[in-house]
Amino acid sequence: MENQQKRSNFTGSIGFVLAAAGSAVGLGNIWRFPYLAAKDGGGVFLLCYIILALTFGFTLLTTEIAIGRKTGQSPLTAYKQLSSKWGWIGYLAVIIPGLILPYYSAIGGWIFKYLFSYVSGGAKDMMSDSYFTGFITSQWEPIFWFVLFIGATTFVVYKGVNSGIEKLSKILMPALLVLIIAIAVFSLTLSHTDENGVTRTGLEGFMVYVIPDFTGMTFDKFITILMDAMGQLFYSISVAMGIMITYGSYVKNETNLSKSVNQIEIFDTIVAFLAGMMIIPAVYAFRGVEGMAKGGPSLMFVSLPKVFGAMGDIGVVVAVIFFIMVIFAALTSSISIMEALVSSAMDKLHTSRKKSTLLVALIALVLGLVVCLGYNIFYFDLTLPNGTVGQILDLLDYISNYVLMPVVAIATCILIGWVVKPKTIIDEVTLNGEKFSRRQLYNVMIKFVTPVMLLFLLLQSLGIFKY
DSSP, X not given: OHHXXXXXXXXXXXXXXXXXXXXXXXXIIIIIHHHHHHHTTBHHHHHHHHHHXXXXXXXXXXXXXXXXXXXXXXXXXXXXXXXXXXXXXXXXXXXXXXXXXXXXXXXXXXXXHHHHHHHTTOTTGGGSTTHHHHHHHSSSHHHHHHHHHXXXXXXXXXXXXXXXXXXXXXXXHHHHHHHXXXXXXXXXXXXXXXXXXXXXXXXXXXXXXXXXXXXXXXXXXXXXXXXHHHHHHHHHTTOSSSHHHHHHTTSOTTSOHHHHHHHHHHHHHHHHHHHHHHHHHHHHHHHHHHHHTOXXXXXXXXXXXXXXXXXXXXXXXXXXXXXXXXHXXXXXXXXXXXXXXXXXXXXXXXXXXXXXXXXXXXXXXXXXXXXXXXXXXXXXXXXXXXXXXXXXXXXXXXXXXXXXXXXXXXXXXXXXXXXXXXXXHHHHHTTTSOOOTTHXXXXXXXXXXXXXXXXXXXXXXXXXXXX
């Protein structure tokens, strides 16, 4: 009981929703969602994403948040409380953020670097194709910015749930939303004439983004779009990595979980949509359809600087606002990732928050240095089963996001759907007599649909299932 009291630290549902939404709204929304939406026919992808958010996403979010509040524990110990034979899920769930935090912080460092470069007058140099490669392959500069980012993350987590995470989320999330809306609206006003005399506008790019394109649509192509949308949603809502269980353990019993889940779903979907509205029209206007075909780091660190450069003097201002916004998104996510690890250390080792935070930060620092050096001293070519060619960062991303996360999510569905039964979660959601309007949908999704869909996602990641 003492532990439950100590962990119920979110002052209210608003703080919890903003912190959870902050975790969900990360770099994946900003550089992966727009790319996939553009690649997969705009409106068709959006429609699939929204339907999946209301079914697939709702199921996983509800499950993890309810597990957290019911057990009052971090993922490392929460699963064991539900069933002694299924405690192994907790260990996998903690390994995932342990792998993600170092490379996510390294990317966070890249964002700090780009913001500094724009502020200090380096915009012209950043338009070069070789600028990004030259930066990440240098030995010391990426390390400096990585340490700065991991330091900022550690500071907030060190301050605790109420004084650190909740307080910062209440500031950053509204600011993030305002900045995204401002840039999205600005993107619609853009117009550019290329060297061939062809004029493209941001509004045309927006139409490409939102209007469904059924040209040449086949069953195989639809399955591709559906799997892309599911994969994006799965990684976007921060499930299967212990975060939502951890945050759920800080939620007071009187909080309406069903309402909070709905709010998190809505917030994440709106920000993902706005991220696409912010980037696709701008890239389309200045780089055409081919510019929209680039996802991942190359979109943010190669394509967008060219777009900002083509805007003239105002491009620097837009770039500064954009990278401030991206830093907000990256920090709210990295804080939640570290918190899942710190919370687990506190529960398992029975140590204080300060000691646990410093321990996690030290481990992340060492692994993060390895990631930074993966582009020079430790460089090697690597082709992963899903076809990705990369280095240490890509390997950690593949193991955590594409293998372990689906495994944890599938195991969680089996545990809740067939071992402890869905009633365990439903009773927690309706603890105070709240209405659970999607109760029947939840039953079907957690027992049948969600684990099957996740299995396809896992087989696809392993290169076994191809379509």
